[in-house]
Amino acid sequence: xxxxxxxxxxxxxxxxxxxxxxxxxxxxxxxxxxxxxxxxxxxxxxxxxxxxxxxxxxxxxxxxxxxxxxxxxxxxxxxxxxxxxxxxxxxxxxxxxxxxxxxxxxxxxxxxxxxxxxxxxxxxxxxxxxxxxxxxxxxxxxxxxxxxxxxxxxxxxxxxxxxxxxxxxxxxxxxxxxxxxxxxxxxxxxxxxxxxxxxxxxxxxxxxxxxxxxxxxxxxxxxxxxxxxxxxxxxxxxxxxxxxxxxxxxxxxxxxxxxxxxxxxxxxxxxxxxxxxxxxxxxxxxxxxxxxxxxxxxx
Amino acid sequence: xxxxxxxxxxxxxxxxxxxxxxxxxxxxxxxxxxxxxxxxxxxxxxxxxxxxxxxxxxxxxxxxxxxxxxxxxxxxxxxxxxxxxxxxxxxxxxxxxxxxxxxxxxxxxxxxxxxxxxxxxxxxxxxxxxxxxxxxxxxxxxxxxxxxxxxxxxxxxxxxxxxxxxxxxxxxxxxxxxxxxxxxxxxxxxxxxxxxxxxxxxxxxxxxxxxxxxxxxxxxxxxxxxxxxxxxxxxxxxxxxxxxxxxxxxxxxxxxxxxxxxxxxxxxxxxxxxxxxxxxxxxxxxxxxxxxxxxxxxx
DNA sequence: GTTCATGATATGTCCTGGACAAAACGGATT
DNA sequence: AATCCGTTTTGTCCAGGACATATCATGAAC
Numbered sequence: 001x002x003x004x005x006x007x008x009x010x011x012x013x014x015x016x017x018x019x020x021x022x023x024x025x026x027x028x029x030x031x032x033x034x035x036x037x038x039x040x041x042x043x044x045x046x047x048x049x050x051x052x053x054x055x056x057x058x059x060x061x062x063x064x065x066x067x068x069x070x071x072x073x074x075x076x077x078x079x080x081x082x083x084x085x086x087x088x089x090x091x092x093x094x095x096x097x098x099x100x101x102x103x104x105x106x107x108x109x110x111x112x113x114x115x116x117x118x119x120x121x122x123x124x125x126x127x128x129x130x131x132x133x134x135x136x137x138x139x140x141x142x143x144x145x146x147x148x149x150x151x152x153x154x155x156x157x158x159x160x161x162x163x164x165x166x167x168x169x170x171x172x173x174x175x176x177x178x179x180x181x182x183x184x185x186x187x188x189x190x191x192x193x194x195x196x197x198x199x200x201x202x203x204x205x206x207x208x209x210x211x212x213x214x215x216x217x218x219x220x221x222x223x224x225x226x227x228x229x230x231x232x233x234x235x236x237x238x239x240x241x242x243x244x245x246x247x248x249x250x251x252x253x254x255x256x257x258x259x260x261x262x263x264x265x266x267x268x269x270x271x272x273x274x275x276x277x278x279x280x281x282x283x284x285x286x287x288x289x290x291x292x293x294x295x296x297x298x299x
Numbered sequence: 300x301x302x303x304x305x306x307x308x309x310x311x312x313x314x315x316x317x318x319x320x321x322x323x324x325x326x327x328x329x330x331x332x333x334x335x336x337x338x339x340x341x342x343x344x345x346x347x348x349x350x351x352x353x354x355x356x357x358x359x360x361x362x363x364x365x366x367x368x369x370x371x372x373x374x375x376x377x378x379x380x381x382x383x384x385x386x387x388x389x390x391x392x393x394x395x396x397x398x399x400x401x402x403x404x405x406x407x408x409x410x411x412x413x414x415x416x417x418x419x420x421x422x423x424x425x426x427x428x429x430x431x432x433x434x435x436x437x438x439x440x441x442x443x444x445x446x447x448x449x450x451x452x453x454x455x456x457x458x459x460x461x462x463x464x465x466x467x468x469x470x471x472x473x474x475x476x477x478x479x480x481x482x483x484x485x486x487x488x489x490x491x492x493x494x495x496x497x498x499x500x501x502x503x504x505x506x507x508x509x510x511x512x513x514x515x516x517x518x519x520x521x522x523x524x525x526x527x528x529x530x531x532x533x534x535x536x537x538x539x540x541x542x543x544x545x546x547x548x549x550x551x552x553x554x555x556x557x558x559x560x561x562x563x564x565x566x567x568x569x570x571x572x573x574x575x576x577x578x579x580x581x582x583x584x585x586x587x588x589x590x591x592x593x594x595x596x597x598x
Numbered sequence: 599g600t601t602c603a604t605g606a607t608a609t610g611t612c613c614t615g616g617a618c619a620a621a622a623c624g625g626a627t628t
Numbered sequence: 629a630a631t632c633c634g635t636t637t638t639g640t641c642c643a644g645g646a647c648a649t650a651t652c653a654t655g656a657a658c
Binding site: 002004005009011102103106109147148151152154155158159160162163165166167170172174180183184186206207208209211212215216217219221223224258 | 304307308317340360377402404405408412445446447450453454457458459461462464465466479481483485505506507508511512513514515518519522523539540543544547548
């Protein structure tokens with residue numbers, strides 16, 4: 001396995017792999033005839049584990065020492081709280097996670113659909129989907145889920161939400177909301193949840209998907225005569241870039257267009273004039289009501 | 300814009316960007332206080348164009364000379380043939396592109412839906428969506444579309460296809476097909492089209508979305524008892540890695556699981572035993588029939 | 599005991615410039 | 629036309645140095 005393949009599989013950059021080798025002596029790949037690194041499978045596996053732990057908050061320096069105590073640490077770190085069985089939402093979340101573990105796609109689909117019907121869309125999103133995303137993320141970090149199990153879950157939720165959006169009457173009222181993420185941000189789930197909530201409340205949403213360059217966000221907002229630009233930032237978004245992106249966009253956009261930032265990534269962002277920070281889905285609904293009453297008052 | 304951002308935006312690796320600068324004098328980024336490259340927007344734009352042309356088969360060396368004759372070349376290369384107005388498909392594609400230019404989301408949605416109803420799903424996908432994707436890609440490359448216009452189109456098609464998949468009866472028959480892409484491949488449209496076609500024909504599809512590490516693809520295939528693993532590679536996928544990925548996966552997967560590779564990226568891949576290359580959507584349908592008759596014969 | 603400032607350490611990313619293998623090309627030959 | 633072979637092009641790898649930023653640790657002030 002060459003360095004490119006390892007980068008692809010572990011998410012660690014080439015530079016990082018080389019500097020770790022230089023500084024810490026791990027990984028210690030063999031070399032081929034051409035002097036290029038050839039990583040054995042077990043080192044790649046260990047690198048993958050380390051990457052996961054680092055994303056979870058561990059320091060690389062501490063991890064190099066450990067041998068397989070890591071595995072114990074992985075599992076023990078955040079043992080999933082015994083489910084409060086009197087809370088139906090938590091119960092459903094738990095049930096769903098079991099279905100994911102069993103790889104039972106059909107049952108998963110059906111269970112989600114059923115819950116949606118029973119609770120109604122808004123409650124389903126706010127009370128089930130959002131906490132479940134969180135739980136699945138945690139489980140994945142703890143190594144309780146395989147990568148593909150997390151992918152499967154995400155894909156099913158995306159499919160469900162998109163189907164729901166498609167079947168809703170396309171909102172034609174105000175405000176007109178432009179939804180997207182910046183180029184470094186790949187996660188679209190939060191955006192979809194917001195799109196459902198806003199559409200339910202009669203706003204008209206225009207989604208550009210992920211990774212729209214900031215410059216193009218401004219152009220799109222103007223072209224579509226948006227009232228609001230809503231961006232989502234996951235926890236994985238590099239915090240240092242956040243402040244820059246947000247102020248840059250605020251400056252590009254005309255003052256008449258609101259800028260809403262949401263997702264778990266924005267909690268680290270200091271308040272800023274002219275930018276609305278939304279750290280929970282409930283706040284999205286409230287912000288929409290707020291926007292409307294404000295506009296009603298000023299007209 | 301620093302080198303990482305440019306890599307992300309253009310798809311050209313850091314090494315490539317630096318070696319181009321060294322050898323050809325382009326790009327010629329400014330430097331910040333720390334001596335690090337800062338790329339101006341217009342150079343990034345040009346790099347993006349070059350990348351597209353290279354993916355299309357042009358040689359880099361030839362492109363550095365041109366100034367704006369490129370644009371002429373771009374346009375002339377596949378000048379969107381004056382629409383043969385007697386071809387209803389081409390006509391519809393043309394009409395759709397006009398709607399995109401007008402930013403009329405509602406009309407776009409309606410027009411696509413209508414076409415789908417009229418033609419039936421399979422013909423809609425093969426005769427309209429696939430050529431239209433191509434046309435939109437071309438138009439974007441030619442600068443006829445803004446980035447956000449292309450995003451909008453892609454998002455609408457994704458939403459439509461996902462909605463369609465959700466409303467189809469979930470296939471429960473054979474074969475069981477696992478659909479995904481490898482970590483460097485972000486494009487999911489091709490995968491969705493294939494999913495629709497396969498589901499229509501009664502196969503049961505399990506989609507993991509994009510960017511599943513090869514190692515996890517194997518695990519998922521085993522866990523879900525897949526008969527076929529289908530991967531999609533866009534034209535932008537680095538050709539170097541393609542052969543490696545495909546042979547690695549072929550080796551990881553048990554022989555009983557077929558490996559199908561599709562998308563415009565695979566046309567550059569030499570044939571390989573045990574791997575099925577599909578360069579058009581029609582071939583997907585044929586391959587499914589082939590798989591079935593083969594299994595029927597061997598049982 | 600808690601909070602804050604400050605210096606030390608850890609860590610990822612960028613840099614330069616050299617090297618090489620694989621792919622693409624361009625003729626010459628069959 | 630098709631095939632072969634030397635040449636050029638082109639992307640990726642390598643080494644080792646540098647530096648900005650994040651994190652930790654120490655001590656002072658409340």
